[in-house]
Amino acid sequence: MREMNGFDEEQIGRLLRLLPPAPEGWVRAAQELPAARAMLDEIVARAEQDAAFRLQLQADLERAVAAAGYEPSPFIVSRLRQLLEAV
Amino acid sequence: MAVEQTDAQLVSRCRDGDPDAWNEFVERFSRYVYAICSRGFRLAQHDAEDVFQEVFARAFERLSELRSDEAVRPWLAQLTRRLCIDRLRLNARDTPSDAEPDEREVDDVLSQLDDAMSVRSALDKVGDPCREILDRFFCRDESYRTIGDLLGIPAGTIASRISRCLDKVRTELDGRGRASRPS
Numbered sequence: 001m002r003e004m005n006g007f008d009e010e011q012i013g014r015l016l017r018l019l020p021p022a023p024e025g026w027v028r029a030a031q032e033l034p035a036a037r038a039m040l041d042e043i044v045a046r047a048e049q050d051a052a053f054r055l056q057l058q059a060d061l062e063r064a065v066a067a068a069g070y071e072p073s074p075f076i077v078s079r080l081r082q083l084l085e086a087v
Numbered sequence: 088m089a090v091e092q093t094d095a096q097l098v099s100r101c102r103d104g105d106p107d108a109w110n111e112f113v114e115r116f117s118r119y120v121y122a123i124c125s126r127g128f129r130l131a132q133h134d135a136e137d138v139f140q141e142v143f144a145r146a147f148e149r150l151s152e153l154r155s156d157e158a159v160r161p162w163l164a165q166l167t168r169r170l171c172i173d174r175l176r177l178n179a180r181d182t183p184s185d186a187e188p189d190e191r192e193v194d195d196v197l198s199q200l201d202d203a204m205s206v207r208s209a210l211d212k213v214g215d216p217c218r219e220i221l222d223r224f225f226c227r228d229e230s231y232r233t234i235g236d237l238l239g240i241p242a243g244t245i246a247s248r249i250s251r252c253l254d255k256v257r258t259e260l261d262g263r264g265r266a267s268r269p270s
Binding site: 008009012013015016018019021022026029030031034075078 | 106109110113114117118119121122126136137139140143144147148199200202203204206207210221222225226227228250253254256257260
């Protein structure tokens with residue numbers, strides 16, 4: 001860490017202004033990553049074993065994910081698209 | 088004073104699978120990653136969101152590869168920087184006006200953000216109610232009246248509270264400076 005002493009109150013206020021909160025939805029989505037990751041693993045494992053499910057995913061990813069009982073969030077869909085390319 | 092965990096302690100808890108640690112990790116670094124995307128690289132909101140999620144996805148997947156837990160902040164900065172550049176290059180293929188910002192300019196912004204994170208960390212150490220008052224005033228741009236109404240404090244006393252809280256943060260930062268200086 002750089003030596004921080006010497007900042008006056010105006011500088012401290014100015015520096016605090018540089019870090020506004022990220023949008024709540026973004027933070028929540030990032031916090032849900034461990035659960036999302038588990039969900040992705042499940043979907044990919046099922047796609048590897050179930051050819052019909054794999055075809056459904058290829059035809060309409062969002063609909064197939066929702067039909068299988070998962071929430072097709074933009075993150076899940078984009079990540080799944082990447083993972084399924086490898087299946 | 089609130090007890091604040093070091094970055095290294097937090098990373099270690101994440102690696103151990105502590106369910107609350109990842110939430111805290113995202114909470115601690117979300118502003119930093121967001122500021123690099125939006126202030127450092129001036130990404131459009133939808134691009135910033137994609138990069139933001141990608142940074143945390145990769146951080147989650149690769150936290151175990153981190154060589155030094157203490158270096159998590161520069162590691163995240165580097166990861167965010169690389170993904171922002173990738174995004175700008177991708178956009179430039181469709182819209183050539185999406186030029187990459189000057190590297191030195193980005194370095195300057197990142198250096199300021201590092202200072203800001205240190206101030207933020209001192210503020211966390213000072214704890215509430217100062218953290219909440221300063222956060223609402225400086226980071227969320229709320230008025231004295233809004234802060235007063237939300238916290239049940241007379242609006243006329245907010246300015247003096249802000250001043251006292253800034254003084255506490257400065258004292259905390261000075262203490263860190265003295266503690267890190269060799270005797």
